[in-house]
Structure formats: C-alpha cells, structure tokens
C-alpha cells in the first residue's frame with residue numbers, strides 16, 4: 649500500500665514536499681482538466697508505427713510500438729511538434745526520407761479531430777455535459793484555489809486556438825482569464841518552462857510557492873525544477889475512475905510529490921496543506 653494522505657487515496661511520494669503558502673497554480677490542459685482529447689495516444693502511436701513500417705525496417709510492430717510509446721510519452725506535455733520532430737528523426741535513422749514534422753502533425757491532427765469533434769458536437773447538442781468531459785471535480789478544485797487567493801495559469805502543448813475553444817466549451821475560461829498559454833506555430837515562443845519563468849519574473853512569486861498539476865512528464869519535471877509542489881494527476885481518461893498506473897510511474901519518475909487520480913479528494917488535500 650502506498651503512503652497516502654489520511655482519509656484519501658492521494659499518494660505521498662515525497663513527504664518533504666513544499667507545503668506552502670502558495671500563490672500560483674499551473675494547470676496542464678489535456679488529461680489534467682479536459683478529457684476531450686482522451687486516447688490521443690491511441691491515435692498518435694499507431695500512426696507513427698505505420699509510418700515507420702513504411703520505411704521497410706525489419707523491426708516487428710511490437711518493437712516499434714515500444715520505441716514509439718517511449719518517446720511519445722517522454723515528450724508528453726511538450727508541444728505536439730516535438731513528438732513529430734522525433735518521428736522524422738526515426739524515419740531518417742531507418743534510411744527513408746521523412747516529411748516535414750509539421751506535415752506529420754497535420755496528419756495526426758486530422759485523425760484525432762475525427763474523434764474530438766464528435767465529443768465537442770455532443771456537448772454542443774446537449775447530449776453530453778461539460779463536466780463529464782473533464783477530470784472529475786476539476787471545476788470545484790480551481791474555484792477552491794481562487795477562493796484562497798491563488799492565481800491559476802493554464803499551459804498546454806496543444807495549439808492555442810483549440811485550447812481556447814475547448815476551455816470555453818468546458819467552462820473553465822473565466823478561471824484563467826488572460827492566463828491561457830499554449831502551443832504556437834512558432835514553437836520556440838512557447839514552453840511550459842517559459843510560462844513558469846514568466847510567473848516567477850512578472851509576479852515575483854518564488855518557485856516554491858507554485859503548485860503544478862499535470863498528467864504529463866514535462867510539466868511535472870519543470871515544476872519540480874523550480875522547487876514547487878508537483879501534483880501528478882494520473883487520470884484514467886476513459887473510465888474517469890481510479891489511477892492510470894502507467895501515468896503514475898512516469899509522473900513519479902518526473903519528480904511528482906503527490907499522485908492523485910482526479911480532484912474528488914481535493915478539500916482534504918487542501919487541509920493537509922494547511923490551506
């Protein structure tokens with residue numbers, strides 16, 4: 649049994665984690681707030697395996713699966729273009745001529761959009777609620793943080809125009825106001841590290857007073873680096889219940905202080921942090 653916050657299933661990975669006071673909270677979007685893009689991995693990974701097989705490589709699809717899954721998940725949290733840059737490199741390594749990363753990214757987007765657009769339509773038609781397309785109780789959690797004086801920030805590796813639309817649909821835009829940051833065409837102008845540095849420099853809030861929430865490697869690693877409290881959200885995107893053990897392992901590797909499945913036990917977490 650993992651060591652948990654009493655009365656909860658929130659796992660304490662690092663009992664010496666920063667316990668506040670906190671002034672800012674940084675949220676990843678997909679998998680941490682939104683489930684609109686759930687199972688994106690099941691679109692990206694097979695697409696990449698398919699592309700690598702076309703190089704004529706002698707590797708089995710199982711071998712390719714392992715290679716692809718590893719780099720895709722290691723880069724999870726960065727902008728999508730980085731995963732596609734790695735794909736192009738993998739194609740080249742296998743002696744074939746790769747497309748431009750942006751072409752791979754567009755191909756991936758078209759495939760994923762078939763599924764995402766259906767979920768968006770369901771909400772717009774009233775067949776599905778916004779809450780059901782979110783990690784459970786995330787709205788209440790963000791409201792609790794705002795009530796306690798924290799300023800929330802959103803930073804996503806998905807393209808900004810989609811994040812803005814999807815945040816609106818899921819009714820979280822008002823929480824973040826102008827603090828919604830995401831991938832730009834000029835990919836060098838955005839990174840989660842840049843957003844954290846921006847918070848520190850523009851507001852004077854020290855790194856140790858930032859809480860970060862994320863289901864990806866990158867945001868957890870970056871929050872950990874500045875000495876903030878890194879909360880790994882090992883959300884199970886399909887069932888909205890319990891921990892995704894695969895994410896849990898990677899979040900712990902990245903430096904997560906705490907691991908939780910969703911925000912259902914958030915009030916107890918806040919008590920534990922002496923909020």
Ligand SMILES: [Mg+2]
Pocket residue numbers: 676677678679680725862863864
């Ligand atoms: Mg994510």
